[in-house]
Amino acid sequence: MEMSHIINRLGEERENYFNAISPPVMQTSNYAFESVMDFRKKISTEFESHVYTRGNNPTVEILRKKLAALEHTEDCLVFGSGVAAVAAAVMANISQGEHIVCVRSAYSWTKTLLQKYLPRFGVSHSFVDGRYIDHIEAAILPNTRILYLESPNSMIFELQDLEACAALAKKYGLVTILDNSYCSPIFQQPADFGIDLVLHSGTKYINGHSDVVMGVLCGKREMIKKIFYSEFMNIGHILSPHDAFLAIRGLRTLPLRVQRSHETCAKLMEALQNHPKVEKIHHPFIDEQQALAVRQMKGGGMFTLALKAARKEQVIQFCDSLENFLIAVSWGGHESLIMPVVTFYDIPGQPDPELPWNLVRFYIGLEDPHYLLADILQALDRIS
Numbered sequence: 001m002e003m004s005h006i007i008n009r010l011g012e013e014r015e016n017y018f019n020a021i022s023p024p025v026m027q028t029s030n031y032a033f034e035s036v037m038d039f040r041k042k043i044s045t046e047f048e049s050h051v052y053t054r055g056n057n058p059t060v061e062i063l064r065k066k067l068a069a070l071e072h073t074e075d076c077l078v079f080g081s082g083v084a085a086v087a088a089a090v091m092a093n094i095s096q097g098e099h100i101v102c103v104r105s106a107y108s109w110t111k112t113l114l115q116k117y118l119p120r121f122g123v124s125h126s127f128v129d130g131r132y133i134d135h136i137e138a139a140i141l142p143n144t145r146i147l148y149l150e151s152p153n154s155m156i157f158e159l160q161d162l163e164a165c166a167a168l169a170k171k172y173g174l175v176t177i178l179d180n181s182y183c184s185p186i187f188q189q190p191a192d193f194g195i196d197l198v199l200h201s202g203t204k205y206i207n208g209h210s211d212v213v214m215g216v217l218c219g220k221r222e223m224i225k226k227i228f229y230s231e232f233m234n235i236g237h238i239l240s241p242h243d244a245f246l247a248i249r250g251l252r253t254l255p256l257r258v259q260r261s262h263e264t265c266a267k268l269m270e271a272l273q274n275h276p277k278v279e280k281i282h283h284p285f286i287d288e289q290q291a292l293a294v295r296q297m298k299g300g301g302m303f304t305l306a307l308k309a310a311r312k313e314q315v316i317q318f319c320d321s322l323e324n325f326l327i328a329v330s331w332g333g334h335e336s337l338i339m340p341v342v343t344f345y346d347i348p349g350q351p352d353p354e355l356p357w358n359l360v361r362f363y364i365g366l367e368d369p370h371y372l373l374a375d376i377l378q379a380l381d382r383i384s
Contacts, residue, residue, distance in 0.1 A: 001069055003186075007251050011065035025245045026058040047228050055233060059241040063248050067206070068218050070185035070251075071198050075224040077217045077232055078244065082181065082201025083109040084237035085215030089197050090114075092227045093175045094145055096122040101139045102148040103130035105158055107179060107201075110148070130160040131289065133168060140172050149195070150179040152297075154331075155341075155361055156282045156304055157182070159289045162296050166194025181205070184332075186258045188297040196223065204332030208250040208257050212243045257334075257366065261301025264372065265364040269303055271373050277380045279358070280306040302331060304361045307383070312357050314383050315342045319360060321379040324372055331363035336372055338362055 001010070017024050031050040033039035042049035050056050060078060068076035079085045090113060094100060102114055104127040114125040126139040130149060140147075147169045151160040162178070169176045177197045178190045184205035190198045200206055202214035215237070217227065232238075239247075269281050282304040284293035309315050319327060325338045342357040344350075364372065 003070070003255060006066055006069045007254065010069055011062040023059060023062050023245065023248060025241050027241050028057075029053050046233075047225050053241070054236055054238055055228070057241050057244070059248075060239055060244040063239075063244045063251075066248070066251055067185070067202075067216055070189075071180075071191055071218040072189045073191045073198065073218040074221040075219065077224055077228060078202065078239045078247075079215035079217065079232075079237040080239055081213050081237065082199070082203060082215040083107075083113070084235075085199045085201075085217040086110050086177075086179070087113055088227055088231040088235070088237065089177045089199055089217055090118070090146060090148070092223075092231050093177075094118070094123050097143060098123055099141050099144040100125040100146045100148060101136060101144055101174075102127055102146075103150055103153065103158070103160060104128060105130075105153040105155065106148065106150045107154060107181075110150070110179070114148075129158075130165075131158055133161060133164045136160075136165065137168055140168075140174070144172065144174060147174045147176050148178075149176065151188075151190075152182045152284050152293075152300065154182055154302070155355060155359070157284045157287065157300070157302070159284060159292050159296075161292060162190055162193035162195055169196075170194070182300055182302065183297050184254065184258050186255050187262070187299045191218070193296060196220070201330075202247060204330060205254065205258055206250060206332070207247045208254060208332050208334075209246065210330070210333035210335065212246045212250075214239050214243060214247060257332075258299065258301060260366055261364050262299035264367075264369045265301045265303055265362075267369045268362075268364065268373055268376065272305070272376065275377075275380060277308050277383055278305055279308045282306065282359075301364045302361060303364075304359050306356065307358045307360065309358045309383065312342050312345060315340060315358055315360065318379050318383050321382045322375055323378075324367065324375040325362070334366045336363060336365040336367055 042051055046055050064076040102125055128135045128139045149160050176195045178195045180190055180198050181201045181204055197219040200216040202216045272278050284300055307315055319340045325336045328337045339361040341355045341359040344353045345357050
């Protein structure tokens with residue numbers, strides 16, 4: 001299916017809403033029925049019907065259809081946050097006494113789910129260096145049920161070989177779950193490599209305007225239906241119709257935005273590659289896994305600078321000197337952002353991160369390249 005059709009037409013039955021170009025926000029919690037028998041029919045097929053907006057909503061359904069098609073999957077659920085999608089995907093496929101293999105550099109709240117929440121219910125886990133398929137296989141136990149991947153991860157952008165991971169999971173009867181937030185569906189479709197469930201923090205590229213928090217979970221219809229009737233309906237992490245409307249708006253420009261971000265990112269990295277105050281640049285297309293990146297993904301608009309700094313204060317000075325980047329978490333909007341690892345050091349009562357304090361992650365937004373580069377260069381010059 002053509003991407004232009006998915007973004008602009010799929011799921012939008014305009015004749016049902018006065019031929020409006022933008023779909024309406026169906027702001028209702030409840031739906032009425034023509035008869036008792038109509039009620040009975042729809043309550044017994046709630047996955048396909050409209051009974052209560054905690055399950056289905058017409059505006060939300062348009063978004064679901066588009067996202068499933070973009071990810072080359074059969075169906076999709078959307079949630080009130082990215083971590084809600086993570087939790088639903090994991091909890092639907094694990095039981096007491098079972099085990100999860102997860103890449104070592106996963107999203108912090110994914111790790112919290114595995115380290116603090118699931119052990120209360122007898123679920124164990126192992127973190128592995130996902131760059132090496134033999135490390136993953138060595139961690140698989142007789143009771144392992146899930147292989148959790150994040151490729152690339154969101155700080156130093158380590159990759160996993162998706163095709164090899166899917167084959168390994170099939171060999172051992174595991175469910176594969178992959179966080180595709182870095183790439184968006186435009187730059188990577190993990191289902192094409194055999195991954196079972198693909199999730200996103202839709203807050204980021206998919207919505208793209210820094211005004212909606214949402215999660216996305218895509219996969220085969222049978223698996224999505226199972227999650228709908230269990231974790232989705234029971235825990236109730238739903239996306240509001242208005243937020244779904246805003247996310248549909250975001251999808252209209254998704255290919256343009258991610259391509260612009262990728263192209264500007266490449267120009268900045270080229271200009272900074274040999275700067276005397278830059279120790280290293282982390283990005284999938286220039287790191288050690290470049291060949292794998294070329295094989296399974298098309299681009300990415302974030303890089304991380306490892307600064308040549310002897311003291312944490314120098315990193316802080318660099319970050320505070322930037323004028324055209326906001327200091328913030330997340331990514332995917334029009335605005336360029338930085339997230340310095342040094343922020344998370346020396347916080348009373350909390351352990352220091354495993355990542356080095358000289359790393360600064362850059363998300364590249366939609367500003368002109370020269371505007372952003374000049375700002376980075378002047379901030380580097382102020383490191384003393």
